[in-house]
Amino acid sequence: MSLKEFNKQILPLKQKLFRFSLSIVRDRTEAEDVVQETCIKLWRQWSRISEIDNLEAWSMRLAKNLSIDKLRSKHQRTDRIEQAYHLKGDSPTPYQVTASNDTLGHIRQMMNQLPEKQRLVMHLRDIEEMSYQEICDTLQLPISQVKVNLFRARKQMRTFLIKSESYGSQRH
Amino acid sequence: MKYLKVLLLTMLLAPAFSADAQSQINAIDKYFQQYVEDERFTVVYISPKLFQMIGKLDIDKFDSDRESQAIMEIAQDLQGLRILVSEDDAMQLYQEAKAKINTDEYEVLMTVRDRDGDNVEFLVRDDGGDIIHELLLLVGGDEFVMLSFVGALDLNKISQLAKTIEDDENK
Amino acid sequence: MDRKDIEILLDRYFEGLSTLREEAQLRDYFSRENVDPELAPYQNLFRHFQTARKERLSEEFDERLMQQLSQIEPERTRSRRLWPVLARVAAVLLLAVGVWWFYPHPAPATQQAGIDWSKYEPESPEEAYRITRMALRKVSGEIKEGASKAAREMDKFQEVTRYFKN
Numbered sequence: 001m002s003l004k005e006f007n008k009q010i011l012p013l014k015q016k017l018f019r020f021s022l023s024i025v026r027d028r029t030e031a032e033d034v035v036q037e038t039c040i041k042l043w044r045q046w047s048r049i050s051e052i053d054n055l056e057a058w059s060m061r062l063a064k065n066l067s068i069d070k071l072r073s074k075h076q077r078t079d080r081i082e083q084a085y086h087l088k089g090d091s092p093t094p095y096q097v098t099a100s101n102d103t104l105g106h107i108r109q110m111m112n113q114l115p116e117k118q119r120l121v122m123h124l125r126d127i128e129e130m131s132y133q134e135i136c137d138t139l140q141l142p143i144s145q146v147k148v149n150l151f152r153a154r155k156q157m158r159t160f161l162i163k164s165e166s167y168g169s170q171r172h
Numbered sequence: 173m174k175y176l177k178v179l180l181l182t183m184l185l186a187p188a189f190s191a192d193a194q195s196q197i198n199a200i201d202k203y204f205q206q207y208v209e210d211e212r213f214t215v216v217y218i219s220p221k222l223f224q225m226i227g228k229l230d231i232d233k234f235d236s237d238r239e240s241q242a243i244m245e246i247a248q249d250l251q252g253l254r255i256l257v258s259e260d261d262a263m264q265l266y267q268e269a270k271a272k273i274n275t276d277e278y279e280v281l282m283t284v285r286d287r288d289g290d291n292v293e294f295l296v297r298d299d300g301g302d303i304i305h306e307l308l309l310l311v312g313g314d315e316f317v318m319l320s321f322v323g324a325l326d327l328n329k330i331s332q333l334a335k336t337i338e339d340d341e342n343k
Numbered sequence: 344m345d346r347k348d349i350e351i352l353l354d355r356y357f358e359g360l361s362t363l364r365e366e367a368q369l370r371d372y373f374s375r376e377n378v379d380p381e382l383a384p385y386q387n388l389f390r391h392f393q394t395a396r397k398e399r400l401s402e403e404f405d406e407r408l409m410q411q412l413s414q415i416e417p418e419r420t421r422s423r424r425l426w427p428v429l430a431r432v433a434a435v436l437l438l439a440v441g442v443w444w445f446y447p448h449p450a451p452a453t454q455q456a457g458i459d460w461s462k463y464e465p466e467s468p469e470e471a472y473r474i475t476r477m478a479l480r481k482v483s484g485e486i487k488e489g490a491s492k493a494a495r496e497m498d499k500f501q502e503v504t505r506y507f508k509n
Contacts, residue, residue: 003412019398032400036408043412107391127395129363151359157388158357165384201458208458217460218471225468226475243476253475254460284489292485309482319478334483 006043013056014039016128017063023123024067025074026112034070038063057137064120064139110160118153121146198320199295199308200254203272212260218253223323242333249329252322259315266291266312278308289313302326344372346379353385 017038021031038059111119120139124130130138135146207213218226226247231240258265273295281294290313297306304325311317352369355361361369372378373389465471 003409006412007409014404015399018400019395022398028401032404035400035404036411039408040411040415043415107387108395123395126366126392129366129396131363147359154357154359161384161388204458215463216465216474217463218475219461219464222464222468222471223475226472229468229472231472240476243472243479246479247472247475250475252460253478255474255478282486282489284485286485286488292489294482294486294489307482309485311485317481319482321478321482330479330483330486333479334487 003043009055010039010042010059013059016056017059019127020060020120020123021063021067023111023119023127024064024116025071030070030074031067034063034066037066054137057134060138061140106164110157110164113160114153114156117141117145118149118156121149122153122157125150198252198254198306198322199273199278199297200256200318200320203269203318204256207256212258214255214257216253216255218250220251223247223250223253238336239333242329242336246325246329246333249325250321250323252320254318254320254322256318257315262314262316263312265316266310269310269316269318273308278306344368346382349379349382353382 014035017035018031021034022028025031025034041062042059111122114122117139121135121141124135124138125132132143132146135141136143139146141149204213204215227244231244270293278295278297281296282292283294284292286292290311292312293310295308295310296304297308298304304327305322307321307325307327307330309317309319311319349369349372352361352365355365356369370389370393373382373386374393378386465474
């Protein structure tokens with residue numbers, strides 16, 4: 001199984017994996033690292049892949065786990081650095097910095113405030129346009145949980161939107 | 173021995189009037205009883221009803237023609253498939269499973285050490301004829317696998333399947 | 344699509360009842376310039392979805408990746424492991440491995456009539472077919488290997504079968 005074959009198979013997946021990882025780690029460089037690691041792991045196990053019927057769900061799951069690990073270790077590192085230098089507060093990641101410059105960025109920030117499961121389900125549905133079944137396969141959740149989380153996420157976003165709109169109109 | 177006989181009898185009598193009574197008899201039941209709550213195991217079961225449904229599937233949805241035909245041929249003879257897998261304590265579980273299998277009922281067809289270094293054992297339960305009631309596969313190596321096919325199996329069909337895979341690989 | 348229609352779709356959306364097609368219609372509507380001012384609060388939301396979808400890896404990514412990959416050899420096929428497939432299947436089976444409902448450990452003297460295997464069934468006949476195929480491949484693969492080994496060690500094999508045949 002050549003590198004070329006492999007490339008062809010994962011080509012449609014790479015961008016999706018990137019966006020998905022981005023929604024978790026919220027940093028472009030780190031998300032790219034995750035995608036790279038995921039591809040490397042896939043390549044290493046390429047001989048087994050014919051047994052994996054749903055390559056996309058499998059690799060999305062891998063990317064999710066790698067992203068969560070990255071996020072966790074980053075928080076640990078940040079905590080340690082903050083402790084070492086007595087820094088306070090969360091310094092914005094490059095992703096957040098650019099986000100605050102554009103008006104749509106605050107939607108991203110709203111989504112980041114959602115509990116993780118809700119945010120991921122919303123990402124997969126509203127941004128990646130996946131069916132419920134695909135979301136189930138990717139996140140390994142029963143369909144009932146997918147529906148509940150989506151419902152709650154959207155409801156919460158609505159609340160955020162209405163609130164921010166009322167602040168907006170107050171300022172004018 | 174007596175205990176096993178009682179167990180067998182219980183299992184034979186209990187579902188005696190159900191349609192798939194035959195599919196209740198298998199080696200894994202006795203072995204797995206003690207491990208039902210054990211998290212080390214991954215367990216899968218294909219019931220007689222599911223095999224019926226498989227038989228009605230449109231196999232063109234799946235891959236290579238000859239292989240899927242061979243598989244469908246075999247599937248129509250099957251009443252139950254049970255799979256146990258554990259990645260932990262593989263060798264220990266393998267030895268234990270082997271020890272628990274009643275050699276009065278099960279005949280060792282073959283013992284192999286395959287190219288990956290796994291210990292593999294085939295056992296069959298039949299009544300002396302050509303049709304096998306249960307085919308048992310035990311693997312001990314990096315992982316422990318116990319596979320039980322129950323039904324009216326024809327080993328010739330399985331070797332036919334092996335041939336189609338071989339032919340496909342050589343394409 | 345007029346405002347009324349969109350409002351209906353929005354309601355469905357926030358109730359979690361909208362279809363993919365309806366959601367596409369919403370995104371479509373809100374990407375327009377002349378959105379009804381009453382619906383303005385939702386515009387940013389749906390526009391964000393469109394924008395976020397366009398996120399792309401950097402241009403150098405592919406090159407970097409190729410460099411890395413070309414230095415790695417893929418693993419040679421080990422014995423077709425059942426585990427990765429079953430792990431995925433088990434996950435899809437709405438059964439968390441380790442969520443057992445009842446069966447107290449039976450005391451040896453008073454056995455129950457057997458295990459309830461229905462808990463471990465796959466969801467669809469397609470899934471069942473795939474599992475059966477995998478299991479049969481494993482079996483026939485091992486038989487093939489055993490047989491070829493036996494062909495090489497004919498005497499030993501005959502001895503073994505002779506011993507076990509009654």
